[in-house]
Amino acid sequence: MGLSPSFFAAKFGIMERDLESYLSEALSAGGEYADLYFEYLSTSSIGIDEGIVKSASESVTLGVGIRVIAGERTGYAYSDDLSPEKIRKAARVAALIARGPASVVKTGFQEARKHNLYSMVTSPHELSLAERVDLVKRADAAARSYDSRVFQVIANYADSLREVLVASSDGRLSFDRQPMARMGVAALAREADGVPQQGYSGGGGRVTLDFFLNEKTPEHFAKEAARQAIVQLTAVDAPAGESVVVLGPGWPGILLHEAVGHGLEADFNRKGVSAFSGRIGQQVASPLCTVIDDGTIGSRRGSLNVDDEGVPTQKNVLIENGILRGYLQDTLSARLLGSTSTGSGRRESYQHIPMPRMTNTYMLAGQSDPGDIIRSVPKGIYCATFGGGQVDITSGNFVFQATESYLIEDGKITRPVKGATLIGNGPEALKYVSMVGNDLQLDEGIGVCGKEGQSVPVGVGIPTVKIDKMTVGGTAA
Amino acid sequence: MSESLIDIARSAVRRALEAGATGAECTISEGEEFSASVRMREVENLKQAGSRGAGIRVLVGNLTGSSRTSDLTPQGIESMIRGALDLARITTPDPHAGLPDPADLGRFPGDLKLYDPAVSTMETEWKIAQAMRAEEVALAADPRITNSEGGSFDSYLGARVFANSLGFAGEYRTSSCGLSVVPVAKQNGSMERDYWHTSAREVSRLESPEEVGRRAAERALRRLNPRKVPTQKVPVIFEPRTARMLLGDLFDAVNGGAIYRHASFLTGKLGEKIASEALTIIDDATMPGLFGSSPFDDEGVIARRTVVIERGVLKSYLLNTYTALKLGLKTTGNASRGLAGSAGVGPGNFYLEAGTRSEDDLIAGVIQGLYVTELIGASANTVTGDYSSGAAGLWIENGELAYPVSEITIAGNLKQMLMNLEQVGTNLEFRSSIASPSILIGEMTISGQ
Numbered sequence A: 001m002g003l004s005p006s007f008f009a010a011k012f013g014i015m016e017r018d019l020e021s022y023l024s025e026a027l028s029a030g031g032e033y034a035d036l037y038f039e040y041l042s043t044s045s046i047g048i049d050e051g052i053v054k055s056a057s058e059s060v061t062l063g064v065g066i067r068v069i070a071g072e073r074t075g076y077a078y079s080d081d082l083s084p085e086k087i088r089k090a091a092r093v094a095a096l097i098a099r100g101p102a103s104v105v106k107t108g109f110q111e112a113r114k115h116n117l118y119s120m121v122t123s124p125h126e127l128s129l130a131e132r133v134d135l136v137k138r139a140d141a142a143a144r145s146y147d148s149r150v151f152q153v154i155a156n157y158a159d160s161l162r163e164v165l166v167a168s169s170d171g172r173l174s175f176d177r178q179p180m181a182r183m184g185v186a187a188l189a190r191e192a193d194g195v196p197q198q199g200y201s202g203g204g205g206r207v208t209l210d211f212f213l214n215e216k217t218p219e220h221f222a223k224e225a226a227r228q229a230i231v232q233l234t235a236v237d238a239p240a241g242e243s244v245v246v247l248g249p250g251w252p253g254i255l256l257h258e259a260v261g262h263g264l265e266a267d268f269n270r271k272g273v274s275a276f277s278g279r280i281g282q283q284v285a286s287p288l289c290t291v292i293d294d295g296t297i298g299s300r301r302g303s304l305n306v307d308d309e310g311v312p313t314q315k316n317v318l319i320e321n322g323i324l325r326g327y328l329q330d331t332l333s334a335r336l337l338g339s340t341s342t343g344s345g346r347r348e349s350y351q352h353i354p355m356p357r358m359t360n361t362y363m364l365a366g367q368s369d370p371g372d373i374i375r376s377v378p379k380g381i382y383c384a385t386f387g388g389g390q391v392d393i394t395s396g397n398f399v400f401q402a403t404e405s406y407l408i409e410d411g412k413i414t415r416p417v418k419g420a421t422l423i424g425n426g427p428e429a430l431k432y433v434s435m436v437g438n439d440l441q442l443d444e445g446i447g448v449c450g451k452e453g454q455s456v457p458v459g460v461g462i463p464t465v466k467i468d469k470m471t472v473g474g475t476a477a
Numbered sequence B: 001m002s003e004s005l006i007d008i009a010r011s012a013v014r015r016a017l018e019a020g021a022t023g024a025e026c027t028i029s030e031g032e033e034f035s036a037s038v039r040m041r042e043v044e045n046l047k048q049a050g051s052r053g054a055g056i057r058v059l060v061g062n063l064t065g066s067s068r069t070s071d072l073t074p075q076g077i078e079s080m081i082r083g084a085l086d087l088a089r090i091t092t093p094d095p096h097a098g099l100p101d102p103a104d105l106g107r108f109p110g111d112l113k114l115y116d117p118a119v120s121t122m123e124t125e126w127k128i129a130q131a132m133r134a135e136e137v138a139l140a141a142d143p144r145i146t147n148s149e150g151g152s153f154d155s156y157l158g159a160r161v162f163a164n165s166l167g168f169a170g171e172y173r174t175s176s177c178g179l180s181v182v183p184v185a186k187q188n189g190s191m192e193r194d195y196w197h198t199s200a201r202e203v204s205r206l207e208s209p210e211e212v213g214r215r216a217a218e219r220a221l222r223r224l225n226p227r228k229v230p231t232q233k234v235p236v237i238f239e240p241r242t243a244r245m246l247l248g249d250l251f252d253a254v255n256g257g258a259i260y261r262h263a264s265f266l267t268g269k270l271g272e273k274i275a276s277e278a279l280t281i282i283d284d285a286t287m288p289g290l291f292g293s294s295p296f297d298d299e300g301v302i303a304r305r306t307v308v309i310e311r312g313v314l315k316s317y318l319l320n321t322y323t324a325l326k327l328g329l330k331t332t333g334n335a336s337r338g339l340a341g342s343a344g345v346g347p348g349n350f351y352l353e354a355g356t357r358s359e360d361d362l363i364a365g366v367i368q369g370l371y372v373t374e375l376i377g378a379s380a381n382t383v384t385g386d387y388s389s390g391a392a393g394l395w396i397e398n399g400e401l402a403y404p405v406s407e408i409t410i411a412g413n414l415k416q417m418l419m420n421l422e423q424v425g426t427n428l429e430f431r432s433s434i435a436s437p438s439i440l441i442g443e444m445t446i447s448g449q
Helices: A007-012 A016-026 A084-095 A129-146 A210-214 A218-232 A251-264 A266-270 A331-337 A370-375 A426-432 B002-018 B074-088 B117-121 B124-140 B209-221 B240-254 B256-260 B321-327 B359-364 B414-419
Strands: A033-049 A052-070 A073-079 A150-168 A172-189 A197-205 A240-247 A291-294 A315-320 A360-363 A379-391 A397-409 A412-417 A420-425 A433-436 A447-451 A454-462 A465-473 B023-039 B042-060 B063-069 B145-164 B169-187 B190-193 B196-200 B232-238 B281-284 B305-310 B349-352 B368-380 B386-397 B400-413 B421-424 B439-447
Touching: A007 A033, A007 A150, A016 A033, A016 A052, A016 A084, A016 A150, A033 A129, A052 A084, A052 A129, A052 B042, A052 B074, A073 A084, A084 B042, A129 A150, A129 A172, A129 A218, A150 A218, A172 A210, A172 A218, A197 A210, A197 A218, A218 A397, A240 B439, A251 A266, A251 A291, A251 A315, A251 A360, A251 A379, A251 A397, A251 A426, A251 A447, A251 A454, A266 A331, A370 A412, A379 B368, A397 A426, A397 B368, A397 B386, A397 B400, A420 A426, A420 B368, A420 B400, A426 A433, A426 A465, A465 B386, A465 B400, A465 B439, B002 B023, B002 B042, B002 B074, B002 B145, B002 B169, B023 B124, B042 B074, B042 B124, B063 B074, B117 B145, B117 B169, B124 B145, B124 B169, B124 B209, B145 B209, B169 B209, B196 B209, B232 B240, B232 B359, B240 B256, B240 B349, B240 B368, B240 B386, B240 B414, B256 B321, B359 B400, B368 B400, B386 B414, B400 B414, B414 B421
Parallel strands: A052 B063, A073 B042, A240 A379, A360 A454, A420 B386, B232 B368
Antiparallel strands: A033 A052, A033 A150, A052 A073, A150 A172, A172 A197, A240 A465, A291 A315, A291 A360, A379 A397, A397 A412, A397 A420, A420 A465, A433 A465, A447 A454, B023 B042, B023 B145, B042 B063, B145 B169, B169 B190, B169 B196, B232 B439, B281 B305, B281 B349, B368 B386, B386 B400, B400 B439, B421 B439
């Protein structure tokens, strides 16, 4: 099979025999495995601020990352110059990790199976700049017209197209063409002479501009940002201390990402530094909880046809009816643990070493009516929207920041409360889940996950969930 | 190599003007990174590579466009300029868009000691040995240190070039290196990790691997078997590592970009008393050898020292050319950007001036309170000042550090926290561009059991 469909063959003349030769160079001092990750990323972004389209920007970055694995050791080098001399030089630097006679590269590549998950109606390059300007202008107008108390709006639109080629010394070859687009709107509102409050909304996925014309419009995000800012104008201090917490559907799924997802990444478990290490088969959540990480959902922000090691993504069950089932594996951890990759090897760019990461992490829907869940709470808080979160995978303590929440009093959602951090312990928190709604929603597509300095896009999702006990970090003691 | 980079930047600016721009700024950066990590006494990762890139911002009257590329060939630069010009034409005229006042441009005289040639000549084996040693010392410190997330040694050599159509062209080189280790302590089913990190522009200013290993182990060990305290309001002491995070949130609130949008609780407070007398904050990009220093900012404006808060009174916002113009003020030389885009606002060395009492003295004055050693998921709302964060640390009882606490949050409002900042320690160290000694805040809400 030739490399005729490859973007890199057409643009840079990189052919199959070249890939074999670079891999041989990488394994010239030994090692069991080497791979090449070619990346060509073009991005564009545009923003409106104070009603003025102040900025428009574009970029092209390209390069190749070369990895050599010898036992548990990884050698890595990259080049932003795709000339044969520079690639060979990088391969020799990566090879420094191994010390021995050259290893043999399997000749003849097999193209990896892959999904077809992206709805690429039109390539971002084929769209006029004017259409993008129109999106941010529409968002600005919609946020301002939502309510006269809205006085500042910032809206941004960014899209990118990433061409990827992965070739490995065991003969795996894969190409992918990964679109991404995202829109974000921030709004500030105030009463006359009052204290301003802010709201934010955004979304997107592995889509192009059409998505924002046909599915989620600029008006959708603008109204949501404005609505949140207005809600905050009447917010009271958040409670402090342990409370019943009801999470709304969608983005509050960040709970799963922080509480269990990171702790189940195989690198931490291989090293025995995760609070979940050695707990496969144990009860780590209420039997109502089944948690999935799935990179194969069409058009989602966290989805990939193949992961960044060229392995097709898959649907992985992390927790099944409360029992811990499995870890997220990349090829290195799988090799060292005698397991197989779960299609979870991801990296930020060609400049980064891949590691096990999440894709789209969510909890399966349960049986409860969301209204019944709220009605069952005499006193607690309802969290509709979150900002970010963070976890200490060793102690298992995690936090996530509620940006829109409400008091629940006598089974009814009452007053909005100010933003507050919620804190819990990963292997314990989900044991307190006592009701799971039948309303699973995935988030709008804004998640960015950071690990060891590398950022990758991810998705989350959750139905309405009642947690009987969690610590809420407000000021109203 | 860097001589030719400045030529590339100058000629890109010239080409942009020829192609129709009325103003242009070009930034080029070049860097070489190295990192070695070890884990459980074995080498784990070795990474080494170099990269470079250029970015341009063009003005066509009051329209602005920008573009970046990693292709520094004449064709690559030409295509970058064309891209930026095309983009400028779709933006809206912004009466405040422009370049700095030529009188503000320039280079801080004298050697800022940003580049240490020794960083470029360190042997790989030596760097690995530093990481190995730091991890070994941590592992050997106590039988309860049973595992490690590893030790690492990183180094970076960089060059940054900037030219604009007002005739400014300048460049500087930087170096940095760092050593860190993350031991894991375990006892009675409790597992905790912590880290220690040293970094400097000069190799000789790094702490020794023994010191790094010892302090990391000590920090991990003292977190074992933490308790969760009841919800209450108490005094809180932030050690330097966590105090600097709080100071970072304060930086966001004096950032001119937030001020002109009314997105900061400090908007309109210039000249007012916004904090206790104990608080003086300086931003200074002219301190030799520090991470926040540079001879000129990312618009070519000469580096300087700015008093931001003096004994509790807000003296200055931090500004670039654009935000200064929006507010009718002068730039403070705090322009900051990557390669492309309009400049934002970034810190020089943004620090809280040291006080007169030792950290031990601060602790000794607290009867019941929290000493915060870790903040996780800190959330500071710059618009309202509302602050809430996950925390871990040590509980203070009768003036002494008594036992570890975790899985709690601390909350307050930055406006009140600034007013309640009662004491500042003497222990100011510059480990990054934002630095603070230990501080004591009179009261915050702790959420726990």
